[in-house]
Amino acid sequence: MGRGQLILIEGLDRSGKSTQSGILSERLPGGKLIKFPDRSTKVGSIINEYLTNSELNLSDQTAHLLFSANRWELADSIVNDLNKGHFIVMDRYIYSGIAYSLAKSRFSNDSSPEMASIDWLYSPDKGLPKPDLTIFLTLSLEELSNRKGWGEERYEKENFQKSVKNCFLEVLNADNDASVHIIDVNNLNIDQVTAKIWDLIEQKNLNKQTENSIERFT
Numbered sequence: 001m002g003r004g005q006l007i008l009i010e011g012l013d014r015s016g017k018s019t020q021s022g023i024l025s026e027r028l029p030g031g032k033l034i035k036f037p038d039r040s041t042k043v044g045s046i047i048n049e050y051l052t053n054s055e056l057n058l059s060d061q062t063a064h065l066l067f068s069a070n071r072w073e074l075a076d077s078i079v080n081d082l083n084k085g086h087f088i089v090m091d092r093y094i095y096s097g098i099a100y101s102l103a104k105s106r107f108s109n110d111s112s113p114e115m116a117s118i119d120w121l122y123s124p125d126k127g128l129p130k131p132d133l134t135i136f137l138t139l140s141l142e143e144l145s146n147r148k149g150w151g152e153e154r155y156e157k158e159n160f161q162k163s164v165k166n167c168f169l170e171v172l173n174a175d176n177d178a179s180v181h182i183i184d185v186n187n188l189n190i191d192q193v194t195a196k197i198w199d200l201i202e203q204k205n206l207n208k209q210t211e212n213s214i215e216r217f218t
């Protein structure tokens with residue numbers, strides 16, 4: 001028996017990533033949605049506290065490793081569900097992990113060498129299941145500035161988001177990794193973005209089970 005496919009939707013805050021992940025997970029057979037960070041786990045509850053309470057001070061390295069640990073908390077159940085035939089859509093994953101930490105180090109005056117090193121930032125995620133498809137929803141900086149409603153959480157500041165965008169594009173490796181696709185969502189409504197994503201899924205046969213083994217990040 002084959003397994004389900006693992007699909008990741010990454011994107012900037014306000015790119016429509018969570019909406020699209022939800023729609024896609026309902027459209028795929030036996031679809032399940034996983035949102036990272038998953039704030040319902042033990043590690044996730046510390047992350048939630050970190051994001052919402054500016055008085056909780058954690059070193060940057062600690063925060064980075066917690067986000068990775070949160071992905072590891074779910075790794076076995078992701079693999080088990082795929083092997084049972086479920087299709088899994090993830091809203092954020094390791095690229096958010098690297099891009100936000102890297103952007104943070106570039107924004108800070110006293111960043112450590114670890115936080116500026118993509119190698120260091122990537123290493124705790126090595127071994128995690130690799131998505132069969134990664135989609136990055138991107139916006140122009142102009143459109144990003146126009147989208148209103150930045151919240152109160154730690155990372156939701158406009159200039160910071162611009163830096164996050166550059167970091168994402170740096171770490172996604174879209175030119176060398178055929179499983180990574182960048183979709184520009186400027187001036188597109190929800191249905192138009194949904195259609196673009198679905199076209200890609202069909203074109204790559206990702207709405208059908210596969211016999212391929214699950215890859216891991218190396």
Ligand code: DGP
Nearest residue numbers: 036037064067092096097100101155156
């Ligand atoms: P969200 O629940 O998707 O709004 O994410 C909460 C915030 O945390 C958001 O500003 C992006 C940031 N974030 C998400 N994943 C990671 C991660 O793995 N590492 C870091 N440093 N930040 C992350």
